[in-house]
Amino acid sequence: MTKKRLYLELENCIGCRSCLAACTQCGGHEERNRNYVYDVNPLVNRQTMPLMCLHCVNPACARSCPAQAIQIHETGAVLSALVEKCIGCQNCTIACPYGIPKFDTEQNLMYKCDLCIDRTKDGIPPMCASVCPSNTLQWLTDEEIENKKQQFNLDNGKWVTSLPYLEGETNVKVNLPGILQGVTKLF
């Protein structure tokens, strides 16, 4: 099984929030969604983008957890808090640079994207990347991601599309908006 990763191409997002709807459908998600879609500038235009857990290689959420409730799966997925360990301190929600972990006050439990571990442990794409109609979210091999990065790599002073990482190395790879600025037109 070739390793695949979640890859985000933020330029493509159409704001349909199908990723949110689909997230509830993964086994073990208790029908709650675990990602976010933002209207970037709602009074001006329709630009939107998903904000996903990037599954950091050295995750701040897990590091900040005093109870070791956040486990890292062998695939690199940073899992949701273990019910029996999570003490509800919410350190992780503050520690994460992107504000990803969500908190259930009733259960006193953190829950977050587990990269649909039920699926991705067997190489099946996560729900959000399966359904995303615009290919903002894709499930690709490292080679495919490398090709994308090369195709869209752009630093023209105005647009920077591919950064090595945002905050430290992540398992999820991202291309920022602006990729089309570097495309050579067919005619």
Place this chain on the structure above:
Amino acid sequence: MQRDKFFKEIENVRHPNETLVKTHCSYCGMQCGMNLRVNTLTNKIIGVEPRYDWPVTVGKMCPKGVTAYQQTNHDDRILKPLIRDDASLKGTKEGFREASWEEAYDLIAKKFTEMQKQYGNDTLSVFSGVSMTNEKCYLTGKFARVALGTRYIDYNGRFCMSSAAGGFLRSFGVDRGSTLPWTDIHETDCLFIAGSNTAECHPTSMFRVWNVQERGGYIIVADPRETPIARRADVHLDLKPGTDLALANGILNLLIQNGYADEEFVNQHTNGFEETKELVKEFTPEYTSELTGVAPEKIIKAAEIYGKAPNAVVMFARGIEQQHKGVDNVSGYTNMALVTGKIGRPKSGVATFTGQGNGQGGREHGQKSDLLPGYRKITNPEHVKEVCQVWGITPDEMPEPGVSAYEMFELMEEKTIRGLYLLCSNPAVSAPNLNFVRKALKGLDFMVCADFYLSESAEFADVVLPTVTWSEDEGTVTNLEGRIIKINKAQEPLGESKPDWQIQAELAERLGKGKYFSHLKTAKDVADEFRLASKGGYADYYGATWDKIDKQDGVFWPCKDENDQGTPHMFLDKKFYHPDGKAKICALPYRPPAEEPDEKFPLRLTTGRVVYHYLSGNQTRRIPFLRDMCPEPFVEVHPETAAKYKMEHEERVRLFTRRGEAIYKVKITEAIRKDTVFVPYHFGHEQSINLLTIAALDPISRMPEFKACAAQLEKVENAEMKKVQ
């Protein structure tokens, strides 16, 4: 078949005690593939799993599709027939009592028979829809004409696809929504998309659309709003609502003037070029700009890109079709492909984004007032004879053509029509000029509504019959490509609900017409009769057996016999369907919208969809995720316009036209023209925007002008002050 670079072999996740039923979404014309997850202990649908093996959508779904399964076992399902004895409660949800099917059938048969005895057969009408299988659509046409013997049958496609149908028939002599398969879309070099908010209305086209740009191709979008697709377009032609024909003529003029006409193609395969060339001469970029409000440079740039593109696809949707010149708009934009010869080959062509799941198939097989199965004409004696042979009636028993959907309400108002059998549609929300339509429904002597939820229209009924959702029956649907696909049954009908074909067959029995229907015991029986009835018509489905559909990942019509694999690309032989084999380039004089802004009503009102809802919202407004994302309608206003009216974001304001009014929250956005406001149409009762829309009908398609009328905004406190005075 047609597996492309987006297709990947992926296993599905299988949970214990679950089976997956392959099917398609219940909603729009994309008909995305999906697997319904069924619990094998309870035999109930419990969720959805992507269908990676469906070549058109490869697992993708919009949020409507992801949550579609929640319709089946929803608390709002009607589980038994409902009867309302107190007619004074019509127009409300009140007064219904549960009844047995026996009692409901008896009552309907008694009423229908009495009324027809007193007022003649044509006092009854059938108003149908196309969010259901071909088999159901087919049988509804037969039910109206054979079981009820009435001429008055029409359907909600008059509010949806009828202009596309009219335009294609005129231009090509055939009405297949797309001349090419969707798997070609991303391989073209230029997409010219007019009046389609593709990202919200047909979201799963978007990965193909964006791929055109990724490859270095171009996207041109004509839309009064900067929709998500317009935002990223290479050229956004931000025209005034209702001015499409001027834009189409203007671009055609530039294509001809700048030498992009394909003379050989035009000479050999088309008629009407010279006349059209003369007519469009007047539409210089400046004049076109004056009419449309689009800057001349943008028009020039768009024409140049489309002209230069080695391959290009012209696409459109309700934005251009829901106008009182919708048919002309369709033929007008289609002219671009015919004049440049960018049609009848892979990666080039013309397509409309079909709105309803079976908007294509449902319009071909006899629910339209003047059509019979296989796209036959009820006015053509030969066609009538062919269908009569299948139905077992004589040609003199075949009713005359009826009238279009909106015109049926006019006949109700004047009591020519006194009874209605409504199914698969919610005109109390989706028809234009709703104050009039709701009054017409309320004034009926007797109305039956077949639906699985109590819709706003069901509130006007005397009897409500519980039907099944799409997941509790099987049959075929024709998607927006013209590909016939199979919907599969995942669960037994909930409560006492029944599929429409069964209800109609049983009701026919009560009406003494059992011999024409009693052999139809399963959906498959209906399918077999339907294929036969379409045989020889130009929408020929005879060869599209369920087996073949399964083996081939769908079958594109026409498909005439066992050995015919179907027709993914139309016109590859450059033969069009007019008698001389040529297509028609149409000379189309420009007409402005029926109602232009003036001093009292200075704004242009346009309507449309949001991604979270489908049609009248009867289904999607009940799904928690979709309702939470968009719980109520809003009016989109440009910040400069809002400032002029002193309106704040999210303030409640009164929007009104000559026909009606409603209160909406303001949504301020720069993504709309300053002279235009937009309201989504999925909402019922006092918030239906169709209370305000105009019923100006296209002369050919009888499509109402939902997309443009004159309106005015007012602060609620001002409106209240006026009332007090």
